[in-house]
Amino acid sequence: MTDISALEPVATFCGKCDCGCPQLFIDPSAPAERRVVLTDDFGQRIQMSADxxxxxxxxxRGGKLDGIALA
Incomplete structure (x- = not known):
């Protein structure tokens, strides 16, 4: 995975294991349109704006993702 040591951790989505769970970070040094960072356990990352x-x-929260079947 790319170095995440300079990122500010916000949340870990699992936390029940040591597998490199998906995590949410803030990158204070990134441009505003790339400041929010989501990482996965495969070493990938998604960067997006706070908006x-x-x-x-x-x-x-509005239920838009409730119907997604992930099997």
Whole structure:
């Protein structure tokens, strides 16, 4: 995985293991449109603005993701 030591941790989504769970960070040195960082256990990352992340959270809270079947 790319170095995440300079990122500010916000949340870990699992935390029940030591597998490199998905995590949410803030990158204070990134441009505003790339400040929110999501990492996965495969070493990948997604960067987005706070507005984009807020929209994603609002959609999830509103049930927009409830019908997704992940099997």
């Amino acid at each position: 984009q992340f807020s929209s994603l959270v609002d959609d999830a």
